[in-house]
Amino acid sequence: NAGVTQTPKFQVLKTGQSMTLQCAQDMNHNSMYWYRQDPGMGLRLIYYSASEGTTDKGEVPNGYNVSRLNKREFSLRLESAAPSQTSVYFCASSDSQGQGAGEQFFGPGTRLTVL
Amino acid sequence: AQSVAQPEDQVNVAEGNPLTVKCTYSVSGNPYLFWYVQYPNRGLQFLLKYITGDNLVKGSYGFEAEFNKSQTSFHLKKPSALVSDSALYFCAPQERGGFKTIFGAGTRLFVKA
Numbered sequence: 001n002a003g004v005t006q007t008p009k010f011q012v013l014k015t016g017q018s019m020t021l022q023c024a025q026d027m028n029h030n031s032m033y034w035y036r037q038d039p040g041m042g043l044r045l046i047y048y049s050a051s052e053g054t055t056d057k058g059e060v061p062n063g064y065n066v067s068r069l070n071k072r073e074f075s076l077r078l079e080s081a082a083p084s085q086t087s088v089y090f091c092a093s094s095d096s097q098g099q100g101a102g103e104q105f106f107g108p109g110t111r112l113t114v115l
Numbered sequence: 116a117q118s119v120a121q122p123e124d125q126v127n128v129a130e131g132n133p134l135t136v137k138c139t140y141s142v143s144g145n146p147y148l149f150w151y152v153q154y155p156n157r158g159l160q161f162l163l164k165y166i167t168g169d170n171l172v173k174g175s176y177g178f179e180a181e182f183n184k185s186q187t188s189f190h191l192k193k194p195s196a197l198v199s200d201s202a203l204y205f206c207a208p209q210e211r212g213g214f215k216t217i218f219g220a221g222t223r224l225f226v227k228a
Contacts, residue, residue, distance in 0.1 A: 004158070031214055033214075035218075040220055041220060042119075042205060042218035042219050042220045042221055043159070043205070043218040044218070045215060045216070048214050048215070050214050056214075058215065059215075090158055090159070092158075092159075096214075102164075103149060103161040103164055104151075104159075104161065104216070105161070106151075106158030106159045106160070107158050108156075108157060108158050109156075109157075109158055
């Protein structure tokens with residue numbers, strides 16, 4: 001099993017460009033998440049999808065959109081990139097256990113630089 | 116507002132000595148409590164969790180954590196540190212019955228040989 005995979009690993013954008021970060025998991029998990037990691041700030045939740053067909057905003061959703069394409073895939077789109085979106089982006093998944101999500105499994109991350 | 120505090124940016128210990136990485140939280144509703152570890156240029160990996168029951172939880176790689184309800188703390192411990200334990204550690208309460216996890220800023224553990 002590959003676990004959680006993310007593409008691309010690295011990306012450089014110019015201000016105003018758009019791009020989509022791809023994420024897929026092969027663990028049959030119901031829930032998927034997108035985080036950004038900035039130095040000294042831990043991880044902050046951008047969006048999450050509790051189950052296929054649903055998405056919800058997290059702590060820092062502005063400037064991002066998501067699509068839960070199917071149970072396996074959860075993409076993150078930046079419509080008009082800004083330098084403040086320079087960060088490392090992590091996708092994660094978890095097996096919802098009825099009382100809330102269990103431990104999360106993380107992808108290797110995408111390092112994004114916006115010039 | 117919900118918050119997590121990891122008061123030490125870095126913890127330095129000698130190999131073979133015990134280690135403690137501290138975490139306190141302010142999250143309503145008796146959250147689930149997690150510890151994750153991140154090695155350089157990698158995603159986070161799950162170490163252990165507290166759901167209910169015994170206040171001492173055992174996890175991967177010989178780590179354990181002690182839950183203290185009155186102090187709302189969940190400190191990570193290991194009896195004997197290894198150089199390979201050097202990494203970034205995150206405390207992460209999760210709202211019970213929900214999907215939002217709050218991550219601390221992280222504590223860098225450095226184990227010296």
